[in-house]
Amino acid sequence: MMRSPIYWQKGKRILSKRDPVLSRVIKKYKKGFLTSRNKPFFSLCRTIVGQQISTKAADSIWFKFEKKCKKRVRPDTVLKLSSRNLKSAGLSRQKVSYLKNIAKSFRNKSFNVKEIKKMDDKEAVNYVTQLKGLGVWSAEMFLMFNLNRPDIFPIQDIGLLRAISKNYKTSYPPSKRFLDKISKLHSGYRTIFTWYMWRSIDPTDVEY
Numbered sequence: 001m002m003r004s005p006i007y008w009q010k011g012k013r014i015l016s017k018r019d020p021v022l023s024r025v026i027k028k029y030k031k032g033f034l035t036s037r038n039k040p041f042f043s044l045c046r047t048i049v050g051q052q053i054s055t056k057a058a059d060s061i062w063f064k065f066e067k068k069c070k071k072r073v074r075p076d077t078v079l080k081l082s083s084r085n086l087k088s089a090g091l092s093r094q095k096v097s098y099l100k101n102i103a104k105s106f107r108n109k110s111f112n113v114k115e116i117k118k119m120d121d122k123e124a125v126n127y128v129t130q131l132k133g134l135g136v137w138s139a140e141m142f143l144m145f146n147l148n149r150p151d152i153f154p155i156q157d158i159g160l161l162r163a164i165s166k167n168y169k170t171s172y173p174p175s176k177r178f179l180d181k182i183s184k185l186h187s188g189y190r191t192i193f194t195w196y197m198w199r200s201i202d203p204t205d206v207e208y
Helices: 008-018 020-028 040-050 055-068 075-080 083-087 093-107 121-128 136-145 158-167 176-185 190-201
Strands: none
Touching (some): 008 020, 008 190, 020 158, 040 055, 040 093, 075 093, 083 093, 121 136, 136 190, 158 176
């Protein structure tokens, strides 16, 4: 059975007291919570597939990609598949290259998730972005969805910006000044804030 992160319920209560707008969103979607598959390689592949495309398109490509992997999304499985085979799932040449590179980094242990667990958020983002194809947004998704870090605020995320604009009735994209204000208001639990913002504009829970 999936469980919420240990900080989730406490964070919800704290943020609900701080922010009446978020409090209303939390009440509307009170049953959901951030989940983790605890499969680092799986999460990074999911993030690569989801880069710069809609959730719907990403879900469609991911379904085909998983089928190619025979539901075993592991480094060895990805490395055994030809680039042509992977492209036929709807992946771009660049994304195929990134997936292969990440698979190699996991297999030769040049990328070590255990190391990340000792790092603060900034150090962890820097470590993840050393992998080709993974920028700051991808690293933040990994920290949120795989490591369940409590205070991630991915301000490059279009969905988050759209949701802030809609819920707080401000311009799109929100101004830096407004984002700084929102960031400070939810400090300590910005992962929770981000998750609920996504939930408010998406019919299903966001997963990576």
